[in-house]
Amino acid sequence: MKKLLLFLGLLVAGPAFSQGNNYVQNYKKFDGLAMTPPMGWNSWNKFACNVDEKMIREVADAMVSSGMKDAGYTYINIDDCWHGDRDAEGFIHPDAKRFPSGMKALADYVHGKGLKFGVYSDAGSQTCGGRPGSRGYEFQDALTYASWGVDYLKYDWCNTQGLKAEGAYETITAALRKAGRPMVLSICEWGNDKPWTWGPTVGQLWRTTGDIYNCFDCINDHGSWKSWGVMQIVDKQEGLRQYAGPGHWNDPDMLEVGNGMVVNEDRAHFSMWNMLAAPLITGNDIRKMSPATRDILTNKEVLAVNQDKLGVQGFRFATKDSVETWLKPMADGKWAVTFLNRAKKPRAVDFDWKANPVTDDLSKAQLNAATTTYKVRDLWAKKDEGTTKKPFKATVPGHDVAMLLLWK
Structure with missing residues (x-):
């Protein structure tokens, strides 16, 4: 009799216990939002x-x-x-x-x-x-x-x-x-x-x-x-x-x-x-x-x-005389390159593309001007700057940047 009562009790209580699943929370964000930085x-x-x-x-x-x-x-x-x-x-x-x-x-x-x-x-x-x-x-x-x-x-x-x-x-x-x-x-x-x-x-x-x-x-x-x-x-x-x-x-x-x-x-x-x-x-x-x-x-x-669809964050590649060289791999083999002058006074930049091959450990993207020639564009001046066959030379004012786009 005790077993029967227990069984009947479980039958009655079962639906109430199962309804508890309705209160399980979804702690995962909405998908498909901010696929590029907001x-x-x-x-x-x-x-x-x-x-x-x-x-x-x-x-x-x-x-x-x-x-x-x-x-x-x-x-x-x-x-x-x-x-x-x-x-x-x-x-x-x-x-x-x-x-x-x-x-x-x-x-x-x-x-x-x-x-x-x-x-x-x-x-x-x-x-x-x-x-x-x-x-x-x-x-x-x-x-x-x-x-x-x-x-x-x-x-x-x-x-x-x-x-x-x-x-x-x-x-x-x-x-x-x-x-x-x-x-x-x-x-x-x-x-x-x-x-x-x-x-x-x-x-x-x-x-x-x-x-x-x-x-x-x-x-x-x-x-x-x-x-x-x-x-x-x-x-x-x-x-x-x-x-x-x-x-x-x-x-x-x-x-x-x-x-x-x-x-x-x-x-x-x-x-x-x-x-x-x-x-x-x-x-x-x-x-x-x-x-x-x-x-x-x-x-x-x-x-x-x-807003590049690859969505890879850039990184500091090198630092010399208060000038930091930052690189950002982009979709379709492009790279963004920024020379950041942290000093108050102007600094000269002389960057030999061929002598500085890069492999990004995170994205596995490669920048190798010794084997591939890239076109170079100055994004703030909005003008082309030739190719990576020759070093990039510029004077960056204090607390300023030179920002470039490289593409094949």
């Missing part, structure tokens, strides 16, 4: 918490009128401080004074321009700016973002006491999957927990460092944390290139082009982010760009290096 704009570097819907609409307009959309920039991303309060059911709402029309209407406006829309949240109880974070509300927030038409979520790491990064980001990924709208997930964990080791299955990009600082070569010490100049961030990418590729990118933070560095430093900064196959999220006021800033950000020949 390109767009973010509000933080220039505006910090001073965001509102009028400014976002104007930025979307400027993205189109400036030629940035035609150059490939897609995302309009609102960073911190858009948040209002949560309602009685826990759903987040935007700040009604700053965004009186609501986020759905703003996303529709951005989409109407042929662009995509992004927002910001945080894995902790509060965002870095003190607004409501997503901790404990991940699935509600994901549903809300999906209802608004969000395409991109930057997810920060402030006020996360007791949380483990990998698990916290898996939770928001599961929430996004449950909500059903494909969104790019930008993991903004600052590289503390080596997100490059677990990020490729969880998000489309992950920050490799702390925040960028609008300076070419310096460190801004805030006491308990530091922000980093362009060259410091470049150095911190060493050893990470094997983790990047189509759909999963190392993110050395947003661009500072147009925010106060001199033109040659902006050009060098932009060149290196392209060589690193980094996401290109601009952080300037694109409504009021100088012609020089616009020309840097919309140089399609340079952008083609970043």
Whole structure:
């Protein structure tokens, strides 16, 4: 009798136990997104918490009128401080004074321009700016973002006491999957927990460092944390290139082009982010760009290096007299080559292609000018520079680059 009762009990309980499979979470990101590094704009570097819907609409307009959309920039991303309060059911709402029309209407406006829309949240109880974070509300927030038409979520790491990064980001990924709208997930964990080791299955990009600082070569010490100049961030990418590729990118933070560095430093900064196959999220006021800033950000020949379908991150090949030689293998046997002058004064470059054969251990691509002649083009001067039969000779100004494309 006991065995019969146990059997009947299992028959009754069985369906309930089997239904537990309905609650198994999918911690894998949406496939097919960001197959080349994402390109767009973010509000933080220039505006910090001073965001509102009028400014976002104007930025979307400027993205189109400036030629940035035609150059490939897609995302309009609102960073911190858009948040209002949560309602009685826990759903987040935007700040009604700053965004009186609501986020759905703003996303529709951005989409109407042929662009995509992004927002910001945080894995902790509060965002870095003190607004409501997503901790404990991940699935509600994901549903809300999906209802608004969000395409991109930057997810920060402030006020996360007791949380483990990998698990916290898996939770928001599961929430996004449950909500059903494909969104790019930008993991903004600052590289503390080596997100490059677990990020490729969880998000489309992950920050490799702390925040960028609008300076070419310096460190801004805030006491308990530091922000980093362009060259410091470049150095911190060493050893990470094997983790990047189509759909999963190392993110050395947003661009500072147009925010106060001199033109040659902006050009060098932009060149290196392209060589690193980094996401290109601009952080300037694109409504009021100088012609020089616009020309840097919309140089399609340079952008083609970043958006190359092979998706291989460049690497430092050699250093001589403050000049670094960087190489990036590209599809169809092409190579991008950048001579970065880290000194303040001009430096001469004399590079003998034939004497410097290269085999990239990661991609297995080969550059051997002794057996193959390549054509050479200067991507900033936008002119051809002969072939690799002769050495490349140039004088690179201080804090500047010479950026070349080699093809057969």
